[in-house]
Amino acid sequence: MTERRELMIGDFARRSRLPISTLRYYDRIRLLSPALVDPTTGYRRYTLEQLPAATLIARLRALGVPPASIARILTDRSTAATVLLHERQRIETQIEAGRRRLRQLDELLTDDAQSTYDVDIVTLHPREVAALPFLLPAAELEPGVTRTIARLRSALRHGGHRRTGPWGATFPVDLADNVSGFAFAPVDRIEPGDLDTAPLPAGRALTTIHRGSPATLPLAYHAVFASLDQRGACPGGPVLEEYTNLDNPNESTFTVRICLPINEPGEHPAPGH
């Protein structure tokens, strides 16, 4: 009945409360195209029937739903619930990230004596540990290591092994695009074929302990590198991180021990390289 009632883009913009430029953009990306385009003038003609779609788009965009997802909802209404639940999850993670940032910002604000790290020099003894390798983009190192440790944990449980020390991970000092290393844990018994194992780097190493949020871990590395320069030494192998209180959800008790094997000045490079 109202099918012949057509609106120029300006009328449609006022009705839908969307800017004209945005409507043209939505036409370009095929999110919402006019019912008809005059073939001679190129004028866009919208119909009243298109208004609910425009309103839905405006609502969803205001909620931050990306146009691509909205297009999926419009073309296939049956997937709407799935897509929306997915968006819901996205917003929830965003909120969680916001909370975490808030905490870290507060740390920054209250943290005055933050960068006092004591770097010691120690000798690492050779150790054979249960290990699980990973290959991760540098940007996802921290969550990826956490996941790898979780998998190692269940592997140990299945094998009936008992952990005799803190969880850890080792990987090259220089983080390339993709970091390959392994998560590890010392265990009570090593049986061939039963479990993947690996030797940990050994020899002289610089070590320091970082407490609290992993976000400030680079500061600890900075201290280690400064000490390295001071001694005129250079890195002698993959770095080693040991995590304690990993299972404790309270972030403030979380601690990381960093061990960086070194070649001291006037020394031959470590064998095996």
Add this chain to the structure above:
Amino acid sequence: MTERRELMIGDFARRSRLPISTLRYYDRIRLLSPALVDPTTGYRRYTLEQLPAATLIARLRALGVPPASIARILTDRSTAATVLLHERQRIETQIEAGRRRLRQLDELLTDDAQSTYDVDIVTLHPREVAALPFLLPAAELEPGVTRTIARLRSALRHGGHRRTGPWGATFPVDLADNVSGFAFAPVDRIEPGDLDTAPLPAGRALTTIHRGSPATLPLAYHAVFASLDQRGACPGGPVLEEYTNLDNPNESTFTVRICLPINEPGEHPAPGH
């Protein structure tokens, strides 16, 4: 002592855990420039002293602090606390916005019988009300009106006036870039010079009631416009919104009455325009 120790961009990138491309970018926007640039080769030389700054930048960027704010912090350490508190507030509003979006998304998911609006035709009688004008960008209409009503509220309190009906606002139907209109409230007495007052639009009007989150208000407008088309009428003056349960923080009881003055077919346009 270590002042002569210089790092090429690659070394500095590994130490600071920032991508080389980002370091070059930060140089371009003068957020973090190398201590020295070789005049013949153009090679950037960073010093160890710049590492803490790089680490600080990385931390703040990870928290979503924009580079411009970080630059302010770096050039003037005394403003750091101010800037950080400001960022803190920004994140808090972000989280709040996320929560609101979540609620609205849930409304979308649960809302099935959403778009049933009954549009009635009524006659508005002329009324003189206490008023406070506003001029707002269309995008900030809703919060701006809320703020204007708050100012009107305190003006009424100062003048010892008593409100005799719901808060409201009126503004043109076609939202231009800047919307000029006024917030109003009917009061018990009108005395010249005592309070700004204004007449409300009168005559025949279409009206409907919207309940719940303001985010879905456009649906109500859509229903009003559809009714307008059906009657072959056109808008006859600024639209009028009346808000009840505005003071109640519970969003689900919030209701808006929309009144759109109209010119009915075959009628002369309203006088006064």
Add this chain to the structure above:
DNA sequence: GCTGAGCCCTGAAGCCGGGTGAGAGTCAAG
């Protein structure tokens, strides 16, 4: 028929915070 106002069109460029790639120059080791 002409003019001007107010619509409308297209295509290109700009915004942020970088990421990516081409093509060329530099440096140290063998």
Add this chain to the structure above:
DNA sequence: CTTGACTCTCACCCGGCTTCAGGGCTCAGC
């Protein structure tokens, strides 16, 4: 001298639009 790793600049890409320049269409008034 060559090789390979490193560096440089310049320019273009992303999303989700907005804005601008340069034009065409339509209608009312004269």
